[in-house]
Amino acid sequence: SNNQFCDAGTAYGKLACGTATAPTSKILIKGGTVVNAHHKEVSDVYIEDGIIAAVQKNIVVADDVKIIDATGKYVMPGGIDPHTHLAMEFMGTETIDDFFSGQAAALAGGTTMHIDFVIPVDGSLSAGYEAYVKKAERSAMDYGFHMAITKWDDTVSREMEVMVKEKGINSFKFFMAYKGSLMISDELLLEGFKKCKSLGALAMVHAENGDAVFEGQKRMIELGITGPEGHALSRPPALEGEATSRAIRLAGFVNTPLYVVHVMSIDAMEEIAKARKSGQKVIGEPVVSGLELDDSILWDSDFHRAAKYVMSPPIRAPGHSKALQAALSTGVLQLVGTDHCTFNSTQKAMGIDDFRKIPNGVNGLEERMHLVWDTMVASGQLSVTEFVKVTSSECARIFNIYPKKGAILVGSDADVIVLNPNSSFEISAKSHHYRTDTNVYEGRRGKGKVEVTIAGGRIVWEEEELKAVPGWGKYIKMAPFNYLFDGLERADAEYLSSLRAPVMRSSIHTT
Ligand code: URP
Ligand code: ZN
Ligand code: ZN
Numbered sequence: 200s201n202n203q204f205c206d207a208g209t210a211y212g213k214l215a216c217g218t219a220t221a222p223t224s225k226i227l228i229k230g231g232t233v234v235n236a237h238h239k240e241v242s243d244v245y246i247e248d249g250i251i252a253a254v255q256k257n258i259v260v261a262d263d264v265k266i267i268d269a270t271g272k273y274v275m276p277g278g279i280d281p282h283t284h285l286a287m288e289f290m291g292t293e294t295i296d297d298f299f300s301g302q303a304a305a306l307a308g309g310t311t312m313h314i315d316f317v318i319p320v321d322g323s324l325s326a327g328y329e330a331y332v333k334k335a336e337r338s339a340m341d342y343g344f345h346m347a348i349t350k351w352d353d354t355v356s357r358e359m360e361v362m363v364k365e366k367g368i369n370s371f372k373f374f375m376a377y378k379g380s381l382m383i384s385d386e387l388l389l390e391g392f393k394k395c396k397s398l399g400a401l402a403m404v405h406a407e408n409g410d411a412v413f414e415g416q417k418r419m420i421e422l423g424i425t426g427p428e429g430h431a432l433s434r435p436p437a438l439e440g441e442a443t444s445r446a447i448r449l450a451g452f453v454n455t456p457l458y459v460v461h462v463m464s465i466d467a468m469e470e471i472a473k474a475r476k477s478g479q480k481v482i483g484e485p486v487v488s489g490l491e492l493d494d495s496i497l498w499d500s501d502f503h504r505a506a507k508y509v510m511s512p513p514i515r516a517p518g519h520s521k522a523l524q525a526a527l528s529t530g531v532l533q534l535v536g537t538d539h540c541t542f543n544s545t546q547k548a549m550g551i552d553d554f555r556k557i558p559n560g561v562n563g564l565e566e567r568m569h570l571v572w573d574t575m576v577a578s579g580q581l582s583v584t585e586f587v588k589v590t591s592s593e594c595a596r597i598f599n600i601y602p603k604k605g606a607i608l609v610g611s612d613a614d615v616i617v618l619n620p621n622s623s624f625e626i627s628a629k630s631h632h633y634r635t636d637t638n639v640y641e642g643r644r645g646k647g648k649v650e651v652t653i654a655g656g657r658i659v660w661e662e663e664e665l666k667a668v669p670g671w672g673k674y675i676k677m678a679p680f681n682y683l684f685d686g687l688e689r690a691d692a693e694y695l696s697s698l699r700a701p702v703m704r705s706s707i708h709t710t
């Protein structure tokens with residue numbers, strides 16, 4: 200038996216204490232509309248031993264098979280969240296949701312895989328990797344790793360190669376903000392981009408001008424603005440737009456693909472739109488908070504209510520979220536993450552006298568599928584197939600794990616959800632499955648509900664019952680050279696031949 204995860208003092212709502220043995224190994228999902236990124240069709244789905252074994256109409260099975268009736272509902276690939284921070288040590292504390300509690304919540308919301316950011320230990324990638332392997336030991340669902348690069352020397356360069364070739368990491372993130380802790384220089388950004396390119400790894404950026412943010416923070420403190428509103432005022436959209444533009448231009452200069460995480464403003468989005476229009480390989484990731492929320496609550500007179508919305512880049516003024524939704528619906532932005540990074544009220548209160556000390560981050564891992572469905576699909580901004588693309592398939596393609604993940608196809612991993620478009624959801628800290636005590640979407644209701652989650656061939660969420668078991672999740676290795684690298688060599692060769700031939704100069708000078 201396995202009851203380590205029923206630890207005292209944690210609240211998982213209706214969480215059954217399951218066992219690590221005897222999972223349901225044969226499941227038939229009958230009569231639903233099976234949705235992939237480019238096609239949907241009424242079909243049955245048969246699952247055996249964690250793999251999708253058949254997708255066709257009228258599958259007949261023996262008595263020992265568990266049957267789920269999905270008539271009138273959508274059968275889709277489980278969500279993949281490209282951007283989470285579980286058990287992350289940050290701003291003098293550690294996120295309250297660890298790999299297990301965050302993943303349990305994710306499963307209840309229809310997400311069956313996430314990619315978390317390994318933070319190096321004193322710049323050491325291998326030490327960071329080992330630390331995250333430990334953090335993820337109790338995983339209840341599949342996960343992968345990105346890795347941050349926080350300093351530069353020969354060891355880091357060598358370790359990047361080890362991470363890609365041996366450890367299954369195919370993306371590296373560069374923080375252009377958080378001066379004094381994670382922030383790196385343009386020089387490092389260039390070195391990192393070059394190394395990423397040579398390894399076929401995807402470069403990712405947190406794009407804000409960290410020096411200007413530091414200046415903006417000083418300005419607010421000098422003006423006596425110490426509350427959460429100072430967070431938004433100190434780092435306006437222009438600083439996100441500037442860093443996004445700089446990262447894009449430097450990636451273009453190196454000629455390597457770029458992934459911009461948490462696009463929060465029109466300013467940043469327009470830089471991505473411009474680069475893509477010119478043919479540059481740039482991926483833009485909006486996060487749920489950016490698509491859903493506006494910054495008005497940062498001016499709430501109650502510090503605790505306001506502080507829970509503090510994240511970076513900040514949640515923006517009304518208008519930005521609508522523009523980001525439109526960008527997602529037209530393909531300017533390609534996939535939705537959460538940047539799930541939770542701190543409870545006590546942790547947020549570290550910044551009660553100074554907004555610079557409020558730990559940055561909001562929730563989203565459990566809510567992402569529901570909110571994207573309600574805001575984007577139920578509203579007519581995305582089709583049902585596009586929903587699968589932005590919540591699952593595109594992430595799997597970018598991180599090179601498609602169609603093992605991100606598809607309902609024979610041979611794919613059995614990470615499957617059943618979503619009922621006629622049912623509805625309501626979000627509250629009272630009923631969510633996180634360990635944290637607040638929820639930035641408190642009271643939000645909407646249309647469309649994940650009624651069943653199957654992860655690795657096991658039913659982990661059904662009839663409002665969560666069965667998340669430590670050890671059921673596996674580490675997913677991700678190979679380098681995703682589709683964005685196709686044809687890159689030719690582009691490099693064309694660049695070289697486009698340079699004018701060197702002039703043969705004589706050493707004899709005449710006047
Ligand atoms: O506020 C945020 N976003 N916290 C997590 C760290 C990061 O910048 O992604
Ligand atoms: Zn970030
Ligand atoms: Zn993040």
Ligand code: ZN
Binds near residue numbers: 708
């Ligand atoms: Zn000369």
